[in-house]
Amino acid sequence: MxxxxxxxxxxxxxxxxxxxxxxxxxxxxxxxxxxxxxxxxxxxxxxxxxxxxxxxxxxxxxxxxxxxxxxxxxxxxxxxxxxxxxxxxxxxxxxxxxxxxxxxxxxxxxxxxxxxxxxxxxxxxxxxxxxxxxxxxxxxxxxxxxxxxxxxxxxxxxxxxxxxxxxxxxxxxxxxxxxxxxxxxxxxxxxxxxxxxxxxxxxxxxxxxxxxxxxxxxxxxxxxxxxxxxxIDARGFAETAARAPRVELQLAPDAPLLLGVDRLDYSKGLVHRFEAFDEYLGTRRPGDPRPTFLQIAPVSREDVTAYQDIREDLERAAGSINGAHADLDWTPLRYVRRHIDRDVIAGLYRRADVALVTPLADGMNLVAKEFVAAQDDNNPGVLILSHFAGAAEQMKAAVLVNPFDTHSFAQALDRAIRMPLEERRQRHDELRKLVFEKDxxxxxxxxxxxxxxxxxxxxxxx
Missing domain, CATH: 3.40.50.2000 (Glycogen Phosphorylase B;)
Known part of the structure; x- marks a missing residue:
């Protein structure tokens, strides 16, 4: 208090x-x-x-x-x-x-x-x-x-x-x-x-x-x-994530889960994020993991023209990516634009292998801190964070990216998916300390x- x-x-x-x-x-x-x-x-x-x-x-x-x-x-x-x-x-x-x-x-x-x-x-x-x-x-x-x-x-x-x-x-x-x-x-x-x-x-x-x-x-x-x-309320959110029920996403065994959670807004860099994922998929080698990228972006401010435009752009990009890369048993990109309950989101954070927090401009972006708080300390996921998020000033142990640089962004995705456990733990320990101390x-x-x-x-x- x-x-x-x-x-x-x-x-x-x-x-x-x-x-x-x-x-x-x-x-x-x-x-x-x-x-x-x-x-x-x-x-x-x-x-x-x-x-x-x-x-x-x-x-x-x-x-x-x-x-x-x-x-x-x-x-x-x-x-x-x-x-x-x-x-x-x-x-x-x-x-x-x-x-x-x-x-x-x-x-x-x-x-x-x-x-x-x-x-x-x-x-x-x-x-x-x-x-x-x-x-x-x-x-x-x-x-x-x-x-x-x-x-x-x-x-x-x-x-x-x-x-x-x-x-x-x-x-x-x-x-x-x-x-x-x-x-x-x-x-x-x-x-x-x-x-x-x-x-x-x-x-x-x-x-x-x-x-x-x-x-x-x-x-x-x-x-x-x-x-x-x-x-954020780091302790409370960590407890919520730990007790959240597991969501059945029907992924292939050992398939990495990439997660984005944003309000639908042109400042969040969602189109750039989709483009980087598209480039990453185009560079996959035979036998590489087949990740699923789940993007949750509830619609907001539908009466503002710019928000209608970004929604249309995202829907076109999602269709194009799945059309180019999907297989009979694999849908690379899942785009959800309805509200998902906070407890479910907390469970998804904990389950995700990689979180993408890549705005073009943001005051702070608390999704980055929520993802860190939700992780299993023994097997944490990787945070990919835009230089343009306010959180980047504090969270330097994240994998920092320039969302405008599609090629480097795609390389960061590959790096995050392949990151060994020891490096993930080292990065997470530093991030967790910051999130819990400056709550x-x-x-x-x-x-x-x-x-x-x-x-x-x-x-x-x-």
Whole structure:
């Protein structure tokens, strides 16, 4: 649980997603639940869209902490969520400015929702409450809270990558971004690479100045931008994987199982992954193992054009690969685009010989850490990890690949499939230590402790 010694007030957490019923195990939602269970406080998230959105909060649960939702109209859901958040900020922050869909009115919807959330917080926040904002859906909330006169400690954690100084110029509101960041006391990013990008953007802002101790100052406010790589509930996930029932996949004896688990998204590099597997299959020698690659990619955000395109591309690639390489008793690629239960996924991680986590851009990618936690320590599988996943900064014992280099990627697949047990164990031991030591509880404590202690030091400097 988070260290509460420096926090006399409540913890108020804001996230787009909030569980309406039971809190699911694992992931960000579970992490927030654990933090609030220890600290007490309030969790605010979006309600389901309705024809009309009013101000204020609607309580949906209470116990060791309270849960409440803010209203969201159907029009705002389209403009704020599907529009500005997921068709502008998401592709931009994932280094795909070519996919931006800038529509008139979407930013105004985003601003309206951020102001509504800020007003709701302003009405319930005590002077000592700690406010922790999650992700890109609420970049303007802290600025709106400061405009109301709130002096609370406010932190932002961004779960996705941070745009580089070149890509960010595609954002119509780029001039406002430094002010959005400066309204927080601590801006938490996943990697040092992200921190470097944010610092470069601020260096181009005439009102921002970096101090000698690494803090930033802007318009009379002092704030910091730091890396806090998120973890998982490693112990809990390992236990889930160990007791998960075995899934019968009807593989040939001793056939290696390659596994990919991703939300269907253009940032995940799924087409590149399929192409590398295709090249690997084309170089197999007689008598080589006949691996099966199981890719699970549940559909998401189907209303966004870019997601429809990636789904069609994957389906074409899967058909082409199986048509070229399948035999009467062997299907090399199995592509599943429906939701699979988390317990089943945990069992598949434990059974897999190789996991492919090869995004083109990713804030962290917790699949890599879940795979490691799920392994049998005596006979672990191999993690193939993209250089572009945030996890690559920590997980250097994985087999690191460039997903754009199809030939080298295919060679990495062959290497992983053939890797001897001693090397697999050596790599796994190093990865496991990292995943279990820097878990979700470490992440929560580290961020909240820094935010709490930073506030006191900054107050003396303002």
């Amino acid at each position: 988070a260290d509460q010694s420096d926090r006399p007030g409540r913890l108020i957490v804001v996230s787009n997603r909030i569980p309406k019923g039971d809190v699911p195990a694992g992931g960000l939602v579970f992490a927030i639940h654990e933090a609030l269970s220890g600290a007490g406080g309030l969790w605010i998230g979006a309600a389901d869209p309705t024809p009309r959105a009013d101000d204020g909060l609607t309580r949906i649960g209470s116990g060791t902490y309270d849960r409440a939702t803010f209203a969201l109209s159907e029009k705002e859901h389209h403009g704020y969520y599907l529009g500005y958040a997921n068709s502008v900020l998401w592709p931009l922050f994932h280094h795909r400015p070519d996919l931006l869909q800038i529509e008139e009115g979407d930013f105004e919807s985003y601003a309206v929702v951020n102001r509504r959330v800020a007003r709701a917080i302003g009405k319930v926040a005590g002077p000592d409450d700690l406010i922790w904002i999650q992700d890109y859906h609420f970049l303007m909330v802290a600025q709106e809270l400061r405009a109301q006169g709130l002096t609370n400690r406010i932190g932002l954690f961004l779960h996705i990558p941070f745009p580089n100084p070149t890509d960010v110029m595609a954002l119509p509101q780029v001039a406002a971004l430094p002010a959005w960041l400066a309204a927080h006391d601590v801006v938490g990013l996943q990697t040092m690479r992200d921190v470097t990008s944010a610092n470069e953007i601020l260096r181009h802002d005439r009102q921002s100045q970096m101090l000698n101790d690494g803090y930033w100052t802007r318009a009379g406010r002092v704030f910091s931008i730091l890396s806090f790589p998120i973890g 979700i509880d470490w992440w929560t404590q580290t961020f909240l402790r820094r935010l709490s202690r930073t506030e006191r030091s900054l107050l003396r400097r303002r």
